[in-house]
Amino acid sequence: MRFLRKLLLPVLALASLALARSSTGDSVLILLDPSLKKENFSVFFGDLENKGYQLTFRSPKDATPEIIKDDVAQFAHVVVFAPNTKTFAADVTPQALVSLLSKNTNLLLALSPKQTPLTSLASEFSLILPPPGTPLISHFPKRDTPATVIPVDAPAAYDIISPNLPPVWFSGVPQALGNNPMLVPLLKAPTHAFASDGDSDSGADALVEAAEKSGEGLWAGSSLSLVTGFQALTNARATWVGGVEMFSDEFFNKEISKGVKSGNRQFASDVAAWTFQENHVLRIDTVEHHRVNETLPSETYTINDRVTYTAYISKYDSELDVWEPYSGIKDLQLEFTMLDPHIRTSLPPVAGEPGKYSVTFRVPDRHGVFKFVIDYKRKGWTYLTSSTVVPVVPPRHDEYPRFLSAAWPYYAGAFSTSAAFVLFVALWLAGDDREPKKSKGAKSE
Amino acid sequence: MPLAYTLPSNLSPATVANTSSLLRIVALALISGAAIASRLFAVVNFESIIHEFDPWFNYRATRVLAEKGFYAFWNWFDHTAWYPLGRVVGGTIYPGLMATSGVIYNVLHALNLPVDIRNICVLLAPGFSALTAWSTYMFTKEMKDESAGLLAAAFIGIAPGYISRSVAGSYDNEAIAIFLLMFTFYCWIKALKTGSVLFGTLTALFYFYMVAAWGGYAFITNMIPLHALTLILMGRFSSRLYTAYSSWYAIGTLASMQVPFVGFQPVRTSEHMAALGVFGLLQIVAFAELVRAHVSSRHFQSILFGSVIGIGVLGVFAFAGLTYKGWIAPWTGRFYSLWDTGYAKKYIPIIASVSEHQPTAWPSFFMDLQFLIFLFPAGVILCFRELRDEHVFVIIYAVVASYFAGVMVRLMLTLTPVVCVAAAVAFSSLLDTYIDPVEPDVLAPSTQATEAEVPAGDSPANAPSGSATTSKKAKKAAAADASSSGLASGVLAAMSPSGKSAKPRGIFGLDTRIVVIANALGMLLFFVLHCTYVTSSAYSSPSVVLASQNPDGSQHIIDDFREAYYWLRQNTPQDAVVMSWWDYGYQIAGMADRPTLVDNNTWNNTHIATVGKAMSSPEEVAYPILRKHDVDYVLIIFGGLIGYSGDDINKFLWMVRIAQGVWPEEIQEPNYFTAKGEYRVDDQAAPAMKNSLMYKMSYYRFAELYGGNSAVDRVRGQQVPKTGPTLDYLDEAFTSENWIVRIYQVKKEDLLGRDLKTANSFDQGKKRKKSKPLARRKAVV
Structure with a gap:
């Protein structure tokens, strides 16, 4: 089913004659809170449309268009810009949003300091939000904006954000990160920022106290994330943004310093591109395995066979909307596993053949049902997982050595005994028959 | 010399010999027919199906042999068994049974008789029981004579002790092994008697x-x-x-x-x-x-x-x-457990957990052998009377097999042949004595003791014809050795010890004879009735299909096992791994054709203990084990609804014990009992019991079935709690008609990386507790 979709979606995209940019589809549903004017985000939405996305707008309380109909996701991407909405329409529940991820639909969600259903949903993604009404504030650097509107340096996190961006404006709620390896923090808070309930620094004492208690309950410092990506096991991506204002025209055009525009526009574009699976998308096209000197895969392998395993990996190119062979992975590993990995080896790219990764190894001296396992999980990149089951069997009865040099004494023993027996029989039969007669006679007497 | 009744005297010895040998052949043929026919209850009452557990593997192996040939079978590596360890089948089985079926199959096909391999497997055991009857005849003939041989053949043909392992469909090693056992012993006796290398x-x-x-x-x-x-x-x-x-x-x-x-x-x-x-x-x-x-x-x-x-x-x-x-x-441990019946329970619970390895209960001796068990000692004593080399063999065999049959139910099978032989010797001596028409001569007391020793024909059928030769032989014998103590005279001596030597001893008149013989025939008749009854009621159940009775007395078939196995076969991917307790491994492999973790070939205790641990641990502990072994489905047997007592909750303590043997720190048997030491499943069940995966799977949604009324487990006779257990890591996939088989699907990992319990409570809309940022190392002030 998923495979079919993967095949179908590009075809559909072509059919709609749009410049598809995403590897999973170009239909976007935007749940926009009525309190936020569409015009205020015109640049962001315009950029998306220019890239080729088809945007559908819907108020969170409207019943249509449904996000999931007959258990099929209706859009390839869903943007939830409803940070203040307390009640959503019946079909937009936190559970429905999570199930979208299982249907390979990407999510872009905006938070706010207010307590909404999304706040509790964030905790399912291992994000730990501060109590309601405590936005991020910072008094540095000195500026004319309120303390909650903060310029943040945007380093090129995981190659997802463009390098050398000017600082971006942020206003909203920070997220502390749980220890979930699926989280991809895209923008970290400045070291001097902290979450507090209001502009006055009334909470400062509590912060100091928390800092002394080994940092528990402390929403402060650069460990907080402001924009956090999340890649689910299905490879669908969800990005949590601390404040929806980041994407507004106002912040896009706001100057960081005299004559320098903020990096928000590029940053927003980068975040959307990653979230909508335009880049950092890989896939394993096929895997092959066969004995050395053979070409076809074997149904079973014998212990101590030498086996070659090959994987073909492609990367999605959003410029051309094609999958191209990709040899850029340097740390790919292959495991040959039965309960535990019996062999773990690097799976290096083959020089001269793009996209091909190959390794040859000796099957362990242990029979059982083994698996070739590729489990490549790197932050920001699609997970590459592949598992191929092959039984490893002991040698056939005629594959053992026929004669052992160590057994020569036994062979000699067997042959000499046989020869002696033949000799004995021959002598017995050809021997003199007088004696038995004699004894017989003696007995009868 | 007075005769109790007259015998025809105008028959030539050749006619007598020919007639008796013809009668023997006819009798043997009838015995074979009876032996085969009484084993067909299972087919008639149910259908032509492979029974129980082990036969399913034998059947599967035989199919491989029939389809792919001998060498493929020899090198067969079964990668669906003992997943993921696999099983080298060729090196871990006794191939005699499969090879036998394979030969029969190929011979029949060479004769253009396209018989299905399943039917060969189903009917192999009855066929070999006829051969067993024949070899028992040969063996007993060496002990006494042809008439005892025929009796022994008839006994072994229908004795429930042997039928229990050889009904149609019971396609197990024992099906051919008893024939081989008896024939090997016959050859040994023959070799010993003749000293022949052949x-x-x-x-x-x-x-x-x-x-x-x-x-x-x-x-x-x-x-x-x-x-x-x-x-x-x-x-x-x-x-x-x-x-x-x-x-x-x-x-x-x-x-x-x-x-x-x-x-x-x-x-x-x-x-x-x-x-x-x-x-x-x-x-x-x-x-x-x-x-x-x-x-x-x-x-x-x-x-x-x-x-x-x-x-x-x-x-x-x-x-x-x-x-x-x-x-x-x-x-090996199995050997020790033969001497100390408590040994296995202590050190190798996996052996003790098999019901057929339990010590035998006394009633089962009567159930399996009926009056033979009373004649058995008499036969052994008669062997002492003559004590030729082969009689020593029977005596040793009787002593050893009696001991082993007392230790293990299963070894009743090896006792049955010797019981039949000994009982036949005793019974035929009795008949010989009482059918013999010769009456003791009152006038000549010196010879009478030997009169009865005469070989009096082969069976009741041809006894009357023996008179001419009988009297002649008797005289000769008396003349040659007046004081010889033959078999029958020995019996007589033992029977009437009070009689003075001067007084004539023997049987007078026809009435005595008729009373004793009628009594003996009555015993035989009741034996036949008993065997038929026991065979049809106790030993012919395939245990794959269960039978119960409707209120009107008609038969109601409970077919939950096959229903569930076919569900697996039809609805799951070919490589879906099914975890169950090892009892059902062969059946899942045979009927559902799915890989299993453990099966009845209990060669790897650790792997079985792993399954035991998963079953007896709480869900969150079991889940990593299930994932590590790629388990997709978990199959359990639950009899609480209809009262099927052989279910997994009753076997559960064995799972705990076996797991405890490997992980004594994590699994402890006492935790599964209440504080009072009771094994309960109701409200007062021990916490470890209530949290165990097995308990949860067994009683999941069980109370709902009773719609608010108190739910009663009919096997344990206990009320189960109204709010049943919940499952977070497994999904109920299938429950059979009578709830005997329940199949659960193991959930995949959560796509958000949460543990499944949290994910499940989120799906149910429960609020999650607020968390705070994780503590880090204390800041240096």
Whole structure:
């Protein structure tokens, strides 16, 4: 089913004659809170449309268009810009949003300091939000904006954000990160920022106290994330943004310093591109395995066979909307596993053949049902997982050595005994028959 | 000489002999027919289906053999069993059964008889039971005569003790093994009697067949040496014994080592050392005989004394040394459990958990053997009367098999043949005595004691014809040896010890004879009724299909097992791994065709303990185990709804015990009992019990079925809690009609990386507790 979709979606995209940019589809549903004017985000939405996305707008309380109909996701991407909405329409529940991820639909969600259903949903993604009404504030650097509107340096996190961006404006709620390896923090808070309930620094004492208690309950410092990506096991991506204002025209055009525009526009574009699976998308096209000197895969392998395993990996190119062979992975590993990995080896790219990764190894001296396992999980990149089951069997009865040099004494023993027996029989039969007669006679007497 | 009734006297001896042999053939044919027919209850009542557990594997293996040929079978690596370890089938089975079916299958197909392999498998056991009857006839004939042989054949043909393992569909090793056992013993007796190398070799060949067919071959391996040793100790060493034993041991041992599963065991394990030791002893004794023939007796005495002590000490030291060095494997646990019935429970729970390894209950002796068990001692005593070499064999066999049958229910099977033989000897002696028309001569008291010794025909059928020869022979016998103590006269002597020697002893008149014989025939009749009843009611259930009775008395078939297995077959991917307790491994492999974690070939205790641990642990502990073993489905048997007592909750303590054997820190049996030490499943069940995966899977949604009324588990007779257990890591996938089989699907990992319990409570809309940022190392102030 998923495979079919993967095949179908590009075809559909072509059919709609749009410049598809995403590897999973170009239909976007935007749940926009009525309190936020569409015009205020015109640049962001315009950029998306220019890239080729088809945007559908819907108020969170409207019943249509449904996000999931007959258990099929209706859009390839869903943007939830409803940070203040307390009640959503019946079909937009936190559970429905999570199930979208299982249907390979990407999510872009905006938070706010207010307590909404999304706040509790964030905790399912291992994000730990501060109590309601405590936005991020910072008094540095000195500026004319309120303390909650903060310029943040945007380093090129995981190659997802463009390098050398000017600082971006942020206003909203920070997220502390749980220890979930699926989280991809895209923008970290400045070291001097902290979450507090209001502009006055009334909470400062509590912060100091928390800092002394080994940092528990402390929403402060650069460990907080402001924009956090999340890649689910299905490879669908969800990005949590601390404040929806980041994407507004106002912040896009706001100057960081005299004559320098903020990096928000590029940053927003980068975040959307990653979230909508335009880049950092890989896939394993096929895997092959066969004995050395053979070409076809074997149904079973014998212990101590030498086996070659090959994987073909492609990367999605959003410029051309094609999958191209990709040899850029340097740390790919292959495991040959039965309960535990019996062999773990690097799976290096083959020089001269793009996209091909190959390794040859000796099957362990242990029979059982083994698996070739590729489990490549790197932050920001699609997970590459592949598992191929092959039984490893002991040698056939005629594959053992026929004669052992160590057994020569036994062979000699067997042959000499046989020869002696033949000799004995021959002598017995050809021997003199007088004696038995004699004894017989003696007995009868 | 007075006769109780007159006999025709105008028949020639040739006619008598021909008629009696014809009657014997007819009788044997009828016995074979009865033996086969009484085993077909299972097919008639149910259908032509493979029974129970192990037969399903044998059937599956036979299919591989029939479809892919012998070498593919020989090298078959079953990667669906013991996932992911796999099983080298060729090296871990006794291939005799499959090979036999394969040969029959190929022969029939070569004759253009396209018989389905399943039908061959189903009907193999009844077919071989006819052969068993024949070989028992041959064996008993060596003990006494043809009439006893026919009786023994009839007994073994319908004795429930043997039928229990050989009904149609019970396609197990024992199906052919009992025939091989009896025929090997027959060949051995014959070889011993005649001293013929030919029969010794035949013994070895059938011994090889037996080794290839059943693990119980060790019984022969130790019986024959024990017999030989006893004969030597009784001073009955002879060149016949030497020839028979040496040819059997040399050829039989070499042949048995060709079976891959046996391999070098005959020279490396303690179980086989007795045979080797007796073989060595025989050589020494033979040499001593040779020396005695050439040396004077006094010299011989001293030589014998010295050498016996020397060799004995040397032998014991050599055995101990080899065992210590590891060249000879010490006794296995299964062996110890034969001597100490509590041993297995303590050290190898996996053996003790099998119901057929439990000690036998007294009533089952009567149930399996009926009146034979009473005649059995009489037959053994009669063997003492004559005590030829072969009678010694029967006596040893009787003693050893009686002991083993008392230790393990399963070994009732090896006892049954000797019971039939001994009982037949006793019964035919009785008939001989009372059918014989010769009355004691009151005037000539000196001869009467021997009168009854006369071989009085073969069976009740041809007894009347024997008169002409009888009286002649009787006179001859009386003349030759007036004081000989024959079988029957011995019985008489034992029966009337009070009689004075001067008084004539014997049976007078027709009425006495008729009363005793009618009584004996009545016993036979009741035996037949009993056998038929027991066979049809107790031993013909396939246990794959259960039968119950409707209120109107008609039969109601409970077919939950096959329903569930076919569900698996139809609705799950071909490579979906199914975890269940090992009892059901073979059936899942055979009927559902899915990989299993453990099965009835319990070779890897750790792997079974892993399953036991998963079943007896809480969900969150079990889940990583399930994922590690790629388990997709978990199958359990639950009898609480209809009262099927052989379910997994009743076996649960064995799972706990076996798991405890490997992980004593994590699983402890006492935790599964209440504080009072009771095994409960209701409100008061122990917390470990309530949290265990097995309990949760068994009672998941069980209370809902009763719609608010109190839910009662009909096996345990306890009320289960109204709010049943919840499952977070498994989904109910299938529950059969009568809830006997329940199948659960193991959930995949959560796509957000949460643990499934959290994910589940999120899906149910429960609020999650607020968390705070994680503590880090304390900041340096």
